[in-house]
Amino acid sequence: MIKIKNLKKHFGELEVLRGIDEHIQKGEVVCVIGPSGSGKSTFLRCLNLLEEVTEGEIYVDDELINDPKADINLIRQKMGMVFQQFNLFPHLKVIDNITLAPVMLKKMTKEEANKRALELLDRVGLKDKANVYPASLSGGQKQRVAIARALAMNPEIILFDEPTSALDPEMVGEVLDVMKDLAKSGMTMVIVTHEMGFAREVATRVIFIDEGVVQESGTPEEVFGNTKNERAKAFLSKVL
Amino acid sequence: MDERNFFQQLAFDFTRCFITEDRWQLLLKGILVTIEVSLVAIALGTIIGFLIALCNLSKNKFLKAIGGVYTDVIRGTPSVTQLMIIYFVIFATAPIPKWLIASIAFGINSGAYVSEIIRAGIQSIDKGQTEAGRSLGLNASQTMTRIVLPQALKNIFPALCNEFIVLIKETAIVGYVGLMDIQKAGDFIKSATFTAFMPLFATAIIYYVLIKLLTLGLKQLEKKLRKSDVR
Numbered sequence A: 001m002i003k004i005k006n007l008k009k010h011f012g013e014l015e016v017l018r019g020i021d022e023h024i025q026k027g028e029v030v031c032v033i034g035p036s037g038s039g040k041s042t043f044l045r046c047l048n049l050l051e052e053v054t055e056g057e058i059y060v061d062d063e064l065i066n067d068p069k070a071d072i073n074l075i076r077q078k079m080g081m082v083f084q085q086f087n088l089f090p091h092l093k094v095i096d097n098i099t100l101a102p103v104m105l106k107k108m109t110k111e112e113a114n115k116r117a118l119e120l121l122d123r124v125g126l127k128d129k130a131n132v133y134p135a136s137l138s139g140g141q142k143q144r145v146a147i148a149r150a151l152a153m154n155p156e157i158i159l160f161d162e163p164t165s166a167l168d169p170e171m172v173g174e175v176l177d178v179m180k181d182l183a184k185s186g187m188t189m190v191i192v193t194h195e196m197g198f199a200r201e202v203a204t205r206v207i208f209i210d211e212g213v214v215q216e217s218g219t220p221e222e223v224f225g226n227t228k229n230e231r232a233k234a235f236l237s238k239v240l
Numbered sequence B: 001m002d003e004r005n006f007f008q009q010l011a012f013d014f015t016r017c018f019i020t021e022d023r024w025q026l027l028l029k030g031i032l033v034t035i036e037v038s039l040v041a042i043a044l045g046t047i048i049g050f051l052i053a054l055c056n057l058s059k060n061k062f063l064k065a066i067g068g069v070y071t072d073v074i075r076g077t078p079s080v081t082q083l084m085i086i087y088f089v090i091f092a093t094a095p096i097p098k099w100l101i102a103s104i105a106f107g108i109n110s111g112a113y114v115s116e117i118i119r120a121g122i123q124s125i126d127k128g129q130t131e132a133g134r135s136l137g138l139n140a141s142q143t144m145t146r147i148v149l150p151q152a153l154k155n156i157f158p159a160l161c162n163e164f165i166v167l168i169k170e171t172a173i174v175g176y177v178g179l180m181d182i183q184k185a186g187d188f189i190k191s192a193t194f195t196a197f198m199p200l201f202a203t204a205i206i207y208y209v210l211i212k213l214l215t216l217g218l219k220q221l222e223k224k225l226r227k228s229d230v231r
Helices: A040-047 A070-075 A094-104 A110-123 A140-153 A168-182 A196-202 A220-226 A230-239 B003-022 B026-056 B060-076 B079-090 B100-121 B127-134 B138-178 B182-195 B197-227
Strands: A004-013 A014-024 A027-035 A055-060 A079-082 A157-161 A188-192 A205-210 A213-218
Touching: A004 A040, A014 A027, A014 A055, A014 A213, A027 A040, A027 A168, A027 A196, A027 B100, A027 B197, A040 A188, A070 A079, A070 B026, A070 B127, A079 A140, A079 B127, A094 B138, A110 A140, A140 A168, A157 A230, A168 B060, A196 A220, A205 A220, A205 A230, A205 B003, A213 A220, A213 A230, A230 B003, A230 B100, B003 B026, B003 B182, B026 B060, B026 B100, B026 B182, B026 B197, B060 B100, B079 B100, B079 B138, B100 B138, B138 B182, B138 B197, B182 B197
Parallel strands: A027 A188, A027 A205, A079 A157, A157 A188
Antiparallel strands: A004 A014, A004 A055, A205 A213
């Protein structure tokens, strides 16, 4: 589904990603872990080109997306994204947050989109919040709406950029529950996270990134259980 | 002077300034000229301001240069000078009504200030909003018009209102190119009657009331824009 070849990203002199090769298969739930500043968020943001790629190739469904000729807007419709800071549109009601893109991009009529939005809100447990503005929601509720918004485009894959890092501890659970549900339904997901318990439970694969390269990749058992990588060992001993 | 004489004098002045020779009609026509010039200038200034703001925010060096020079030159010269250059030089022989030329001059002037307000407004919107829009597959202009601008507009609304008010008062210099607006009408009555108090205070009151009405209207509009802030 996504093939990444020798991905490099520089911010000026700073080399954040120093050559990453990965292959994300359909149906995989990949958790990306690593210390802050390791490049894991940058890696995720490169996948839908929110960050310009310095070097390397990213293929989505065999299409080279960092080719200037590629229609990135069309490719992004297949790739949902959920942000750390939610990034809901504060001037729109919850339901309009969800229907804006599908209607504007002519994927659905307004009626279809509204119906679908209510289904999605029901799925994330917020059907009664359809007609309020985001300002009246809690952090956990905002993030669940953001997930519904990403789902409304019927994406093939959803990228999560530290979805629970900005939440109060008591709200982390409700968001993780929605994500678990999503994983069970077979959605392909790439999740940058600090929630090791979640990664262990839900991930089909865990990637440990440090200093801009993938240091370790494997099943949760392999990575959390008996990693051979010294950096991964040191990191895990601090967070587990 | 006892009290009765004072009021008698006041009534006499009032009659002479506004009733005799139907001088109130001068003021009325002046109000229409001021409104006419201001409204067109506000519309023009907003459009120009928006375009210049986009130039200033653009990555294209040429557009950026245009925006930069425009703002720099307009803000660096007095509006009276600009008005006179546009009236006596640029449109000297053009068959366009006086008031429209004045509107264009004020629109061009206001555009420079409006552009800075809009630029600041767009930049005040969190980058995450643009990223969220783009990540859903919206293109840059869809994201701008549906996500960034509506929020920016709400934030800059008070500053824009302020600019409109400044602009309306600024039009009091159109007398320089021979237009009879409120200010010029008051001035004319002052010269014709050799009294300063009545016509000048009338001028001030008329401007005040006009701007008060505008402010009240805009306040209502702002309330509507703020409805998404309810918690």
